[in-house]
Amino acid sequence: MRVLMIGSGGVGDAAARIAAERDFFEQWVVADYDATRAERTVAAVVERHPAETRFVAARVDASDAGAITALAREHGATHVFNAVDPKFNLPIFHGAKAAGADYLDMAMSLSRPHPERPYAETGVKLGDEQFEVAGEWEADGRLALVGIGVEPGLSDVFARYAADHLFSEIDELGTRDGANLVVRDDDGNEVFAPSFSMWTTIEECLNPPVVWEKDRGWFTTEPFSEPEVFDFPEGIGPVECVNVEHEEVLLMPRWVEAKRATFKYGLGDEFIGILKVLHTLGLDRTEPVLVKGVEVSPRDVVAAVLPDPATIGPRMTGKTCAGLFVTGTGTDGQPRRTYLFHVVDNEQTMRDYGAQCVVWQTAVNPVVALELLARGTWKGAGVLGPEAFDAVPFLELLAAPKPEGYGSPWGLEDR
Incomplete structure (x- = not known):
């Protein structure tokens, strides 16, 4: 290869x-x-x-x-x-x-x-x-x-595993992603620094979220809809998650039999507020605008002024969790609710690879x-x-x- x-x-x-x-x-x-x-x-x-x-x-x-x-x-x-x-x-x-x-x-x-x-x-x-x-x-x-x-990716692998080994019938494939990551400046103050590409984050969070249901097919909702508090493992704890446009909902129903597929992400009030402001100001747009004779994309500017996600690892603490919450009927015929997950600690990935945990x-x-x-x-x-x-x-x-x-x-x- x-x-x-x-x-x-x-x-x-x-x-x-x-x-x-x-x-x-x-x-x-x-x-x-x-x-x-x-x-x-x-x-x-x-x-x-x-x-x-x-x-x-x-x-x-x-x-x-x-x-x-x-x-x-x-x-x-x-x-x-x-x-x-x-x-x-x-x-x-x-x-x-x-x-x-x-x-x-x-x-x-x-x-x-x-x-x-x-x-x-x-x-x-x-x-x-x-x-x-x-x-x-x-x-x-x-x-x-x-x-x-990871999402999409590992969560989709979890969907295949759940269908083949854990469930006889699946009601919902619910991807749930959350973290307790904190980034601090040189003085120890918590700062806003997205741990993943801001360009991509804006795209998936402000687009209409997609939901799939067996009887309806794919349909959309308002951004940040259907909030729920999800309890993440390994000390992360409860995080409010909201609907976000994501590939799992477009992929899982093509190969895995289920009644519903959703994706919810734990963004937090501050992040949601910032995204809403960017949208209100038109700073989420990708179409270039003319600024003093130069054409620039507002979203590219936002991404450029924020810290590069690859560089924030030394200032970051906490864990990130990606997973799939599956509900339905187990192979024993009884109701089953199972969360399959992967947790990564930033301290470990920085120590072993020099890479922050989300990337x-x-x-x-x-x-x-x-x-x-x-x-x-x-x-x-x-x-x-x-x-x-x-x-x-x-x-x-x-x-x-x-x-x-x-x-x-x-x-x-x-x-």
Whole structure:
């Protein structure tokens, strides 16, 4: 396996650091629009693993499908791993296919709200533009594994596992994500510093959330709808969660039988308030506006003035939890409510990888998936989500102690 990774931001940098401990690939190309950032990631890997020679840096424009194709061919890439914001998905997706490579991403192609009824009906859904060409990928014998981060990704693996091993009938697949992370400045004061891409956070939090029901199909609601307090494990505790647009709701019903699918995220009052203000001021817009003769995207400006998520790890404390709350009937015929989850402590990921916990938790899952594909444990053609594959090998490899596995156990609580 020869991997071309597009993007060396927080997640891409963490993925390279994780992959350096594994032996399933021949080469890992770290490509970024900013060549110095790609070089910095490779240097960080070599500093931790002085004998490492499989990582090389390159420059590429992620918006240029032709450039992606050319770089993949230059390095003989068998797999193109998309580790940039989802606004670049389609050029990378099409560029990988043109190069004859398989493709992985952690977020699907972007949605566009319904023009007349955005808070009732879906318009273009997340991933629609990728699923439209699934037949072409299948005909070519190529695989596009979409949504294989943590959420989407690990939560979708949990859905497959729950359907195959824990439940005879599923009422709801409810992805629930929360944390108790705190970022402080040099004086110890708590500061606002999102732990993930602000560009992507604005996109998914201010778009109409999507819900799926068996009798209705996909429909939308108002942003931040249906608040509920969810109790997260391992000391995180109760966090208010709200509906957010997310890929799980678009992926799970395609492969897992259930009556309902939702995604709720624990944002907190401060974060929700900031997002609402950004929307009111038009600072969530992606269309460029003219400022003193220069065209700029308001959302790009917001993302640029906030701390880079890759740099806040040393100032962060706490844990992050991603998981799936499944309700329905167990295999014994009795009612069952089970939360499958993965908790990561920032102190541990900073110590072992020099990566903050949110980006590390996102990055580990595509690396596990790549290893399963390299082994031939996972195989397929077309545009497929994680639910299309056997969950057990993934969960076993993720949790197994190093060096056999990745040493990152997951949990299960019946409630």
